[in-house]
Amino acid sequence: MKKLILSVLMLCALVPTFQAQKIKGSDTVLPLAQKEAEVFGKKTGKSVTVTGGGSGVGIAALLEGTTDIAMSSRKMKFDEKLKFKESGKSLVEKIIAYDALAVIVNKSNPVSKLTRAQLEGIFTGKITNWKQVGGADLKIIAYSRETSSGTYEFFKEHILMNKNYVKSILSMPATGAIIQSVSQTKGAIGYVGLAYLNNSIKALSVSFDGKTFVVPSELNAKNKSYPVVRPLYFYLDKKTEPKSKALIDFIMSAEGQKIVEQVGYVPLK
Numbered sequence: 641m642k643k644l645i646l647s648v649l650m651l652c653a654l655v656p657t658f659q660a661q662k663i664k665g666s667d668t669v670l671p672l673a674q675k676e677a678e679v680f681g682k683k684t685g686k687s688v689t690v691t692g693g694g695s696g697v698g699i700a701a702l703l704e705g706t707t708d709i710a711m712s713s714r715k716m717k718f719d720e721k722l723k724f725k726e727s728g729k730s731l732v733e734k735i736i737a738y739d740a741l742a743v744i745v746n747k748s749n750p751v752s753k754l755t756r757a758q759l760e761g762i763f764t765g766k767i768t769n770w771k772q773v774g775g776a777d778l779k780i781i782a783y784s785r786e787t788s789s790g791t792y793e794f795f796k797e798h799i800l801m802n803k804n805y806v807k808s809i810l811s812m813p814a815t816g817a818i819i820q821s822v823s824q825t826k827g828a829i830g831y832v833g834l835a836y837l838n839n840s841i842k843a844l845s846v847s848f849d850g851k852t853f854v855v856p857s858e859l860n861a862k863n864k865s866y867p868v869v870r871p872l873y874f875y876l877d878k879k880t881e882p883k884s885k886a887l888i889d890f891i892m893s894a895e896g897q898k899i900v901e902q903v904g905y906v907p908l909k
Contacts, residue, residue, distance in 0.1 A: 660687040661884055662707045665698015666790050667815045668739060668833035669711035669872050672903045679899060680890050688887060692814060695790030702875055703727060708884055710875040713739065713833065714790035730878035736891050738906035740834040740861035741794065741868040744819070744841045746826050751775040753845040753853040756867070759799050762829060765806030770827060783818050783830035784809045791815070794870055795831050834861065835904030861906045872905065 663673050670692040677688035698710035699720050716733070724731050743759060745751060751774060754762075761767035763782055770778045784805055785792040796802060812818045818830040823840040834856055837843055845853035848867040860866035874891075876884055890896045897907040 660689060661709070661887060663688060663690045663698075663709040663711055663874075664693060664701045664707040665709075665711035666695040666713040666872070667692040667785070668713040668791050668835075669736075670815075671835050672737060672872070672900060672905055673711055675899050675903050676891050676896060677887070679895075680887055683890075684886065686886070694786060694788035695793070696788035699875060702877060703729070705877075708876065708880060709887075712790050712873040712875060713870065714793045715871075715873065716875060732876040732878050732881050734874040734876070734888060734892075735871040735908065736874050737872045737897075737900040737908065738861060739870055739872050740856045740858075740866050740906070741791065741798075741831055741870060742834055742837055742843045742856035743829065743831050743846060744822050744837070744843055745829050746822055746824075747840070747842050748826055749775060749842065751844070752842070753847065755850045756799055756846065756848045757850070759846070760801065760803065763795075763800055763805055763809070764803050765808065778827045780829060781825055781827045782806065782809050783821050783828060784811055785815070785818070785831075786811045786813060791831065791833065798868060798870075799831075833905075834858065837904070858901065858904065858906055869906070 663677065670690065673690045677690050680686065681688055695712035695714055698707065698712060699716060701707040702710035703723055721731065743754065751770060754773060758767065758773050762780055767773060768780055770776050770780055796805065812821065815832050815836050818832055819836055819841060822828040822830045843856050845855045846867060847853040854860050854866045856866055861869045874888065900907045
């Protein structure tokens with residue numbers, strides 16, 4: 641009997657087992673990665689765990705070796721790349737889709753469009769009342785993601801031109817919290833990824849030249865008429881990249897890119 645048990649244990653040790661993959665990071669990429677993982681899992685029987693927390697959180701987890709893939713809504717920073725180099729790790733960067741960053745307000749707000757300069761004024765604290773941009777006499781309440789968020793970084797770089805957010809900004813731990821807060825607060829304004837838009841809030845048309853205002857949509861992101869479009873990234877450790885190859889290949893395939901469209905983002909082609 642002991643010999644039989646020993647033989648079974650030895651046989652099990654020889655059989656290769658699939659290790660469940662972990663993906664962590666950007667809240668923007670989260671709904672896309674979850675759907676891709678779900679479909680991939682049904683097709684292959686392989687388990688993939690997806691959790692949010694922000695781009696910075698995912699990148700830190702990849703450096704620590706506690707996740708296989710870091711999802712990010714911004715390009716990795718120089719100091720982050722330096723940490724990977726110092727730890728002896730080589731990075732692999734994959735663009736898996738594109739996103740239009742939408743500016744949202746409460747549905748009751750009569751304002752329907754803003755220029756980049758006006759958005760900069762609002763989020764840096766120079767514009768404090770909606771009447772200053774053609775709206776009602778109502779205090780502006782600005783919501784933002786936390787500093788660990790790639791969306792926070794991207795908005796600061798491309799909309800605020802690297803100026804600091806107003807100190808009174810209300811930082812939210814997740815994109816869903818911004819949607820909820822803006823939907824419940826009359827004077828609110830915030831920003832979210834395209835896939836998070838729903839009927840509880842209103843998306844504004846945005847202009848960079850002050851003349852042409854464009855609404856955030858998949859079509860306008862695809863034809864590049866909407867001015868705030870960004871790549872969405874997967875970052876991997878080159879040493880462990882083969883473990884994720886099948887999943888990455890699936891996301892890059894025609895079927896995987898169709899899911900990108902279904903979730904509400906812009907496919908690579």
